Amino acid sequence: MQPESPAPEAILEASLYVDDLDAAEAFYGGLLGLEAIQRVANRHVFFRCGSSVLLLFNAAETVKAPGNPRLPVPPHGAKGPGHVCFSQSREQLLQMRKRLQSAGVEIEAEFDWPSGARSVYFRDPAGNSVEIAEPHLWAP
Helix, strand or coil: CCCCCCCCCCCCEEEEEECCHHHHHHHHHHHCCCEEEEEECCCEEEEEECCEEEEEEEHHHHCCCCCCCCCCCCCCCCCCCCEEEEECCHHHHHHHHHHHHHCCCCEEEEEECCCCCEEEEEECCCCCEEEEECHHHHCC
16 A cells, blocks of 8 residues: 655654653763753653654653643653664774773673674663664665
8 A cells, every 4th residue: 555645754753761860861961972952850851863852751750641731742651661772883883882881881782783783782771772783784
């Protein structure tokens, strides 16, 4: 079946759920170096990553009805660890691996895919699986 309109071209934003926004902000902003662009109390902190935005939500807050009627975002949330994969060149990825290890972050897995792209896996403070992979991991 052919869609009547074109498929989306990119992911604009993606969400992970955390239980400690301060720890998440320190991890993603301080350790990984992402630019924080918005924080609302204990509800969320958002980070810019290239042309995308990583949304980190406190799930205990996002399951509540919207507190601001001008922003009628439906309640949402997730339980259990999620996954996000960032993209870096091999040289940058290896530098980040050193940075993570120096900060005491355990590298859970590291390997080369059949495409030749390397991936490194570790956990954020909330237990989400974080991966950094070379950009050609999913090249057509």
